Amino acid sequence: MPKLTPLHWLLAAVFLAFYGFAVFAVTRDYYVRHPVRAPTARGAAAVPAGHPATRAPGAAPRGGGDAVPAPLTETDADLLRRRADALFSEGRYRETLPVYRRILELAPEDLETRNDLGLALYYTGDASGALEQLRTATSADPRFQRGWLTLGYVTLESGDKPKAREALGRARDLGPDNPLGQEAVRLLGVAKD
Template structure:
């Protein structure tokens, strides 16, 4: 009578001491086939296709391997199955769990990248802030240099009239234009109005209209030749137009009427200095200081004298 292996259910001959299928020791087994059948039961046979790639047992209805997914090409085989052995499948779950853990680790690493990306705008913001501070400092330094060098100094002694040494504000504005038009109308109506004529000359002087101012000064001085202030102002107009010799001549003529005219002496020193008459310029600076060394004009004359000694 045929007996079966109690471990795997394989058919056995009586002469086997070890199961040829699973290697189980059969020497102590009873010859009683009834006992063997009771131990091996329940047993049944099953047709399977074994995958040539991974060894997975597949149902004959499968076209691809359930284990690795490749196309099945093996022949069908019949297998004796012990029912209590069927519960050992599947065998790939631990590997799938490991692969899932690896994915989680990689996702943790990727989570760091947004922090690195967020830090870049902050670095750019800091760079822009530094550039702004640097630009501001450079601008301040340039302004300081310009001020100390006198480029931005509004007080220009040469380009001033006798009434206001350092406050000349050249340029025509709408208000001055209206005033000049009104004065011209008054003079046209009354040619002997020397007061309006002098105001028109001074207004054009202050507006930088030197040629027209000279015309008005000449008209005024023809009627009031002894006005030293008006003649010195006219000399400054000639200086601003680059006619240094005429400027010197008119200023010297003004001082014939008023020898102690301090601003006239200072301006004569400046015009002679521009003309290259250094010694003559020093004489006029000394005279301006001698008239009143403590006045603003006297202090300015002393500074110019010291700078050319």
């Protein structure tokens, strides 16, 4: 076996450090570009645009096991929203339900949370509960575009195309040029088939 000089050992160490960094960088880049996504319920086509699950990476905190406070006595609605959004983004829909309900206890007029609760209920198999929450949101504010979009989406996925077209039409008419309106147009195309 050849005898290695200190220069050889130094070059080997530099090479191994560079190689380790390169493997780390390539692996990190892959997972940044291809994030792991939770499967959608019953083959759902997509989450409506603008929902927390469609936000840019890093926009909502990703929690671990402590994402939900043990007793839901938290009174900071903003903290609860961030936790619920993180759980939703991870596909842990059932765990979001008590958090969204707690937010609505603190802020019953929070239509965004009511919309998110409706979507989480739908993804956990409670379509009637979802529709009830979404109808409450859209009747509280008929100009709540995201509520109409989600109502149309859930109604479409539940199989009622005429009512879905009506809700999606309202969402489209409230802003056809923004991402929510464009998603409504896309779903209207699906509802016509």
